[in-house]
Amino acid sequence: MAPPLPPTVFKPSPRVVSYLTDGLLYGAHSSNNRDGITKRVGIAEINTQEGGMRAALETSIFFWQGVVKELKTPSPSFPPPHSQSEIHADTDQKMTQADLLVSSERLAAALQAQGVGPGDVIGVCSENSLEYCIPVLAALYVGATCATLSAGYTPRELMHAMSLSRPRLIFSSEGAEPLVREAADRVAGLAEEVVVMGRERQFLRHLTLEMFVSDYVSEQGRPQHFHLHRVEHPKEHVAFIFCSSGTTGLPKGVMITHHNVLSLLANQRYAVESDNLPLVEGYALGFLPMYHAYGLMILLYMLEFEATMVVMPHFNPETFLRTIQEYKITWCAMVPPILAFLAKHPMVLQYDLRSLARVGVGAAPVSGDLLRQFKTRFPHIEFIRQGYGMTELTLSALANNANNHDKLESVGKLVPGLEAKVIDESGRSLGAGKNGELCFRGCIVMKGYVNNPSATSQIIDREGWLHTGDVGYYDEEGSFYIVDRLKDLIKYKGFQVPPAELEAILMSHPGVMDAAVIGVPDEGAGELPKAFVVKTDAIVTAQQLVDYVNGQVSSAKKLRGGVQFVEAIPKNPSGKILRKELRGVVSPKSKL
Structure with missing residues (x-):
């Protein structure tokens, strides 16, 4: 084990260091400082002169190395025609690396023919699918920004997300298409076209991905008139707009660069x-x-x-x-x-x-x-x-x-x-x-x-x-x-109580499948810690769980707000607890 570092800093030994990350050179002098700032430097060296990493930087593609090589120096044997990239868990349908390369290039060529490029936003609203990454990659090829949108949004939420990113085109699954059209119709000046993704020809009433591409790309296979857009300023050029988790209000549009x-x-x-x-x-x-x-x-x-x-x-x-x-x-x-x-x-x-x-x-x-x-x-x-x-x-x-x-x-x-x-x-x-x-x-x-x-x-x-x-x-x-x-800390009589600590204790109980803790208002104490619990054992009681937690924490952290059993803990898709939903259903009773 390395010797302990000074109390306000941890760094490599004092020397000038530099490292490469995909062709992006960083350097820093790693001498000790006293401002409590920590830095991780001098530990990653990647040879960017070989393989596709340098090419990826030059062409703005985040793609497997072989495909980047293939795009720069075409070879009929690379990538392997039957090398699988994705498999659908429900249908066993497969998409090979060659399929994905050709499909994303053809869509990129169609986008370029329509004048889509830097400054434009392409939206993708779909459940997970084999085709999901086709418009994502095509947008990157032509220098456009890709905005990902949840197919689980309500019309109000999707309208808000679209008003943030303002996509010129939206690629949608068939299931999400009615939602996308409703939102697009209600937000002025957005989504010139909605294109439905799918690998079969069942979407006769919609503009499908295949139809959209064939309107602009006549030849079969890889398009002949297609060029990759070079991103000159990767620190400024926005590759993606994601919606923030929105746990404290409506989501914001997060700009992620190349x-x-x-x-x-x-x-x-x-x-x-x-x-x-x-x-x-x-x-x-x-x-x-x-x-x-x-x-x-x-x-x-x-x-x-x-x-x-x-x-x-x-x-x-x-x-x-x-x-x-x-x-x-x-x-x-x-x-x-x-x-x-x-x-x-x-x-x-x-x-x-x-x-x-x-x-x-x-x-x-x-x-x-x-x-x-x-x-x-x-x-x-x-x-x-x-x-x-x-x-x-x-x-x-x-x-x-x-x-x-x-x-x-x-x-x-x-x-x-x-x-x-x-x-x-x-x-x-x-x-x-x-x-x-x-x-x-x-x-x-x-x-x-x-x-x-x-x-x-x-x-x-x-x-x-x-x-x-x-x-x-x-x-x-x-x-x-x-x-x-910071915003979730419970304030009990001036003490700060972290809900995550109490949730971890509850989760260690064999009768608990899931748990969330919030502060409920109390006139005398300010807030009281209250737990919501999903049980694995029907026999366990609320009082048993209160006693289990209270026996392991200091006085300020005790579950004075009690335990309430629920069927599920409300969470967003990334697993974060939606505490604001829990706060809307509590009726606290002080147990000072």
């Missing part, structure tokens, strides 16, 4: 190679919603590294387990509720999941107890990576190998190209072991919120630090720990 994405993909490669693992081995399971930054970045990662992804349109417990068993899934990214389902639900024991070797989990906190339960049920899983991030950080700013048994509660260390600090309410940087707000600065910080400079300035300060709103700390070895959301 620079952000290239840096993220390089960090993903570095993280895997630093653990001496193959980039991808076997089949990966894709059930995270692709409209979300987490799901889409995983998809791009799989495409870049020539992996095969088995795609699930929606999450269904039986389909999820059956797919892992039948396709012998080896790699799966998930959110904490799915990790809890695997660790606790008796249904899981009916399936053979021994093929699963690597798991990534993020988007919300995971307790050490839950990780231990998961590892007890699945001792064969070789590698579990927990991370911390947010849409405004492209995906992941911190990453940890959960096989490090001494630090199961940690969300990891800084990824390359990033700085971090922990600050108090006055903005002063804190040292190791002290709780404060986490702030990050570097290559994966978003450009800002689209057409919202006021909201951007509230989260990114003048020095470029992104203020996360999350409370946490780091230890002397540079490992970070999340305490809770």
Whole structure:
């Protein structure tokens, strides 16, 4: 183990260092400082002169290396014509790498023929599908921005999202098409056309993807008159507009640049190679919603590294387990509720999941107890990576190998190209072991919120630090720990109570499948901690759970608001608890 670092900083040894991430050169002098800023530098070296990484930077494509080579130096034998890129979990329908390359190029050629390019936005509104990435890649090829939209939105929510990104064209699934048309008709000046994606000819009443392409591209196969758009300023050019999680109000449009994405993909490669693992081995399971930054970045990662992804349109417990068993899934990214389902639900024991070797989990906190339960049920899983991030950080700013048994509660260390600090309410940087707000600065910080400079300035300060709103700390070895959301802290008689701590204790009880804790108003105390619980055991009582928690916490953290049993905890698609929905149904009774 390395010797402990000074109490206010953790860095490599003092020297000038530099590193490459997909051709983006960073350099920094890593001498010690005293302002509590931490920096991860000098640890990732990628040869950008060979393979497709340099080409990807030059052509703005985030694509597997072979396809980038193929685009620059066409070869009929590359990519392999039968090499599978995606498989549909329900139908076993397959899309090869060659299919995807030709389809995305043909759509890009059609977009260029229609005059779509830099400054334009292409919307994608669909459930997960084999075709989802075709318009995504085509938009990147021509230098347009891709805005991903949830097919689960209400008309009001979709209208809001579309008014943020203002897409010129929208590519939709058949199921989402009525929703898209209703929203497009009610937002003036948007969506010249709605194109329905699908691989068959059943959409006779709609403009299909095939029809749209054939209107502009007459030849079969790869188009002859098509050129890739070179992005001259990757730090400024917006590749994606994602909607923020919207847990505290209507979502905002998060602008993610080409620079952000290239840096993220390089960090993903570095993280895997630093653990001496193959980039991808076997089949990966894709059930995270692709409209979300987490799901889409995983998809791009799989495409870049020539992996095969088995795609699930929606999450269904039986389909999820059956797919892992039948396709012998080896790699799966998930959110904490799915990790809890695997660790606790008796249904899981009916399936053979021994093929699963690597798991990534993020988007919300995971307790050490839950990780231990998961590892007890699945001792064969070789590698579990927990991370911390947010849409405004492209995906992941911190990453940890959960096989490090001494630090199961940690969300990891800084990824390359990033700085971090922990600050108090006055903005002063804190040292190791002290709780404060986490702030990050570097290559994966978003450009800002689209057409919202006021909201951007509230989260990114003048020095470029992104203020996360999350409370946490780091230890002397540079490992970070999340305490809770700053806005979610419960104020009990002047004490700050983190709901995540109480939720972790509840989740360690064998009779609890899921839990959420909020503060309910109280005239005497300000707020009282109250728990909402989904049971695995019908026998467990609310009082038993109150006693279970209260026996492990200090006085201010006791569940004076009680326990209420519910069928499900409301969460957004990335697994974050929607506490505002819980606050709307409580009728607190003071138990001072």
